[in-house]
Amino acid sequence: MVAGCDLGKSTAKFVMLNVCDSDTPILEDFRCIVHHGNPLNAFREWYREKHIASCAALAATGLHSEELVAPVISGLPEDACISAALQLQQDLPEQINLVSLGARGYSVMTRDRQGHVGYVENDKCSSGTGETIVKIAGRFGLGLEEADQLAFGAAVSVPISARCSVFAKSEMTHFGNQGKPTDQLMKGYFESVARNTAALLSRVRIEGPVYLMGGGARLASFVKAFREIAGGTVFVLDEPQLFEALGAAVLAADQYREDKLPKLPVDPEQLIIPRRTRFRIQSPAQQWASNVTYQSAPDVTEDPAVTPAVLGLDLGSTGSKAVLTSIRTGNQLTDVYDRTRGNPVDASLRLLDEILRQTKPDVRAIALTGSGREAAATVLRAVFPELAERIVVLNEIVAHATAAIRCDDQKGKSLSIVEIGGQDAKFIQIAGGQITESDMNKACSAGTGSFLEEQAVFYDIHDVKEFTRLAQKAKRPPDLGQMCTVFIADAAAEAHNEGFSIEDLFGGFQYSVIHNYINRVMGGRTFGDRIFFQGKPASGPSLAWTLAAVTGREVIVPHNPGAMGAWGIGLCAIRELGEEKLFAAGTFDLNLALNARVVSRIEFRCADSKCHNFCHIDKTTVAVGAAEKTVLSGGACPKYEISSIASKKIPKEAPNALEERMALLENFREAGTGDREVGVPYVGVLNGYLPWMVTFLSEIGFRVKVLRSDSKSLAGGEERCFSFDSCAPAKIAHAV
Structure with a gap:
């Protein structure tokens, strides 16, 4: 008996072959284990349970195979293992294209009639591969199988770019916030992964059928899309994820026949040698805890049930917040939080429902900000058409700045706001109480709250508070880099295998987020006299400590930093509409909104023959009780828009x-x-x-x-x- 293993990025595959009874090895046993970042534990478990010490030879391939030492035949190249596995598959044609999609990459091997083998793999980034698919599905609350089933059943797709996993996540979140169906988004993403893989195949493809292998070959939606894009004859290998482990076992059998190999030890620990650390150790962020000031909550005696208020909604990509702001004092009366779950309209309705459970508020205006503000505003305008002028929509920059100036006892004399959210990060410079400069992360969400959350889930921590608690305990946080979340995650996996604790990894992730922010969002700018740290990730102390550690500056965290956008947009609405007008206005019956639902949403392009902009217009049908109302929104001119007074449009006749x-x-x-x-x-x-x-x-x-x-x-x-x-x-x- 001989054995082979493929210690991959997310799964470990094991194979046992019987080589005694015939010249052709026979598959006796196989196993595939999801190792959650610890492949050597999976190896130990399999080695002991299957008594691998009794095998004549053991060979290993995959990302972590070099951590095994002799007498294991380790570090085998993946292409060599695939080529060896082909020898065992007698029923496969001589001329063949093998396409592999795994957790960390995709590759193509070709074999012609003369036996010449060609091999090409994707670039070093693991975007658009198995691990990324799992993370993006998880972003929408889906397991891999659920996402696959949804995508397979979708009739149409929303085009998505999968060249960069962070871009894909940002793009899909944006489309989700616009109300695009999840099944169409997942179908579009699988199609994009298939398109990238087919493009790699096209570089080396030869005549003959195409066979899919790797874990990705088990995804029906990917296989379907790949067949449509690649064309020709496409098959899926039996047990496609085992092919490289099978090849390793074949090479072990070949080595056994040629040489007398040393006996394998009973204890697998004798086969494992940890890699030497290559990571620079950073100082524990807790050393800078004294540099962080937390503002206390003001005393609020107003009753939200009888106090005229503005309802502020901050509908972000990952989290949504609602704050009732007193019109008279500007204080926060109450606040609630919920996950956006890819649908800001549903999130806004859940927030309203929760507020109504707590109190019966006297709401005189509704103000919205965040990436999902327009979608939710469209529905609210349909529910309250006669009150549309008191539904205010503004961007997050203004909202966060307004709230920060309110909290600053110097009223924004010289203030820099560091805002890190779930999907984006912002730098806002304030001087003399006015916004003088602002910037956001460029195109992707690298180094934001969602990245921290995804990494926590990857290490089986499903509570953000627990992530923060563990990060606070970091003693040796490694420098994991700051270039891209994909590379940071790869570095973390390597650091984990080198013995860094989960606490240290989480501390390292937070350093990466702050360094990414300083170098890629803030750029060459300088901080003002004061630094305010805002956004939901600022709620835990460890990230604020890290900001203080990297900048060497005092950092101020306002009370309830995750609600600053929702509170700030409420303050903006009070300033925009005026206190007198709001005190004289009627009350919004929020219960009406709870009965509203989006029946359909389509997009078309304006066909005005006098205009060449061809703007995208959203046509949303909202059911309010027994009646259905159609809302048209979008475009550069007011032709279709039901606009708030805060969203002034350029006159249609203005020069272009x-x-x-x-x-x-x-x-x-x-x-x-x-x-x-x-x-x-x-x-x-x-x-x-x-x-x-x-x-x-x-x-x-x-x-x-x-x-x-x-x-x-x-x-x-x-x-x-x-x-x-x-x-x-x-x-x-x-x-x-």
């Missing part, structure tokens, strides 16, 4: 400089009459010099054609540009 420039550029689409044609891509820096470039080339004798992008260019560029760190403009340039 961009439109005028594009009209002028139409004269340069083609030029010249020469025999040789030159294509000028309308991308990057050439955008500003197109007239000059076209004129110059045509004057020296070329025929010039301007190459423009379209709605499919980004997807086309992703199939052509395989560099993991290429930006969207670079990919579009490849497509053009």
Whole structure:
């Protein structure tokens, strides 16, 4: 008997082969174990239970195989194992394409009739692979099988980019907050993963069938999408996740036949050697606890049931908050929190329901902020059409700044706000009580609260408070980097296997988040005299300590930092509408909103022949009691919008400089009459010099054609540009 194992990133696969009775090894036993970041424990369990010490040989492949030492034949390349496994599969054709989708990557192996083998794998980033699929499904409250079933049953899909896992998560969260169905989002994501994998296949594909292997081959929605995109004949191997472990066992059998191997020990510990640490140890953040000041909650004696108030809703990507703000004093009367769960409309209704359970508030206006503000505002305007002018919508920057100035005894004289949320992070600079500068994380949610939460779940910690409690205990937090959450997670897995405790890893994650913020959100800016730390992740002390440790500055955490957006938008509404008007106004009957539900939501493009913007317009049908109301929203002009007074639109008749420039550029689409044609891509820096470039080339004798992008260019560029760190403009340039 010989054995083989594949110690992968998320699962460990084990195979036992009988090589005594025939020349062809026979599969005797196999097992697949999800190891939750500790593959060596899974190895120990299997080794002891199956009495592997009695086997003639043992070989290992996979990410963690090099942690096993002789007499284990360890560190076998994955391509060598796949090639060896092919020898055992006599029923497979000579000419074959093998596509593998695993937790940390995807690869393609080809074998032609002469036995020549080709092998290519994706870039070092693990985005768009098995581990990422699990995390994105979990973001929507789904297990992997549930997400697969939903996607498989969806009739249509929402296009998603899977080139970067963080971008994909941000994109899907954004679409979810717009009300896009989860099944369509998951279908779109699986299609994107399939598209990336098929693009890799296209680089080396030979004639012959395609066989899928790896854990991803068990996902029906991925297989379906891959078949449609790749074309040709596509099969799935039996037990597809075991193929590399099977190949390792075949190589063990070959080695056994050729050499007399040392006997395997009874104790698996003799086969395991931990890797040497490569991580720089950072100081425990708790050493800077004295640099953090927590503001206490003010005494509030007002009764929310009889106090005229504004209901502020901050509908974020991961969490949603509601705060009742007194119109007279501006104090918080009560607040509630709930998960957004990818649907801000449902989240807003749950928040209203919870407030009504606590009290019967006298609400004179409703104010909304956060990424889901427009979707929820659309429904509320349908429920309260006659009160639409008292439904205020503003962005989070203004809301957070307003709340911070209220908490600052110097009223924003020189104040910097560090706001870290679930999906984004913001830097707001305030001077003299006014916002002077602000910025957000660029395009993705790397280094935000959702990343910390996902990593906690990966290490089987499902309570954020427990994550914070453990992070506070960090004594040797490793430097896990700050470039990208995918790389940070990879580094953490390596650090964990080197012996760093869960507490130290969690402390390291928090250092990564703060370093990411300082270098990528704040950039080269400097802090003001005071630093306010806001957002739900600021509720626990350890992240605030880490901010103080990295900056070396005093950090102020306001009372209830996670509710600052909801409170701030309430204060904005009071300032916008005026106290007198609100005191004289009628009360919102929030119970009416609880009976509202979105019946349908479709999107169309404005077809105004006099306008070339072709804006996307949302048409939402809301059932309010027995009646159904249609709400149209969106667009650059007020033609369709039911707008609040806080969301002033540009007049339709106003000059459009961009439109005028594009009209002028139409004269340069083609030029010249020469025999040789030159294509000028309308991308990057050439955008500003197109007239000059076209004129110059045509004057020296070329025929010039301007190459423009379209709605499919980004997807086309992703199939052509395989560099993991290429930006969207670079990919579009490849497509053009």
